[in-house]
Amino acid sequence: MVKYQSRTLNSTFAALADPTRRAILERLSTGDSSVSALAEPFDVSLPAISKQLRVLERAGLLVQEKDGRVRRCRLDAQPMKEAVDWIAQYRRFWEDQLESLAGYLEDLDPDDDDVSEDQKPVDSEGRDQ
Amino acid sequence: MVKYQSRTLNSTFAALADPTRRAILERLSTGDSSVSALAEPFDVSLPAISKQLRVLERAGLLVQEKDGRVRRCRLDAQPMKEAVDWIAQYRRFWEDQLESLAGYLEDLDPDDDDVSEDQKPVDSEGRDQ
DNA sequence: TTGATATTTAACCATGTAGTTAAATATAGC
DNA sequence: GCTATATTTAACTACATGGTTAAATATCAA
Structure with missing residues (x-):
């Protein structure tokens, strides 16, 4: 019976398995962005993007800083x-x-x-x- | 509207997101193996492992060669x-x-x-x- | 205060995933 | 042919994921 390892590998790979999320990360690699600016290129609703961002955040790949009513999203490539x-x-x-x-x-x-x-x-x- | 890229990145990352599948790959990195030998360390049924292998196969990370009634599984790290x-x-x-x-x-x-x-x-x- | 803007939450739906048990298939060996 | 072995397929359950729309929340700006 094998004991399992890294929870963070699970969430990192899972986060990277989605093309929308990879595109979001590529976008963030060119600089920080608000949520709506991130969402703009995609043909999905804002709540859909919001969920994707939460996945990236749980994976530690994205950090949100609140700045007024805007949330500034920043890439964290550490994971x-x-x-x-x-x-x-x-x-x-x-x-x-x-x-x-x-x-x-x-x-x-x-x-x-x-x-x-x-x-x-x-x-x-x-x-x- | 962003158009998406690699289907293979999707399936590769998705395949790697599961700890059982990663453990299977690690095992295969030490040499080829039959399905039942691969399944042995895990506390799940054989059909469960069979499904995991199919995920790895669809991702191109695993190749099965039929050898009598045994299926020999081989790692393919290319993806x-x-x-x-x-x-x-x-x-x-x-x-x-x-x-x-x-x-x-x-x-x-x-x-x-x-x-x-x-x-x-x-x-x-x-x-x- | 009122209204517009930015974003999330809630409730829901369809699909995918990971597991189960039971049955089917294929092959080896007598 | 018969039986044991190796593995998959089928049918099912439970839960996660990714999308939707509608409503809620927070903040800016007049």
């Missing part, structure tokens, strides 16, 4: 660190796949692998919600 | 690459927090602080776990 660290333990597996391809092509020299694509940003893909 | 690359674009934000602490301690010079860390490769921590 992403734990998430990326968890995933990183699998890095060798996807790199191994590259290596086995590279190794096949260059007769398997395990020290000379090429990981340059790791710097390539990935978020340029298209739409298929 | 994690896209996930980690997505998160990595926020790396500077959690690093900035460390820096702002450092900056506070060294009298907060806003022009002289960061940039060098932006070149730091994303995969500096995981390499050879």
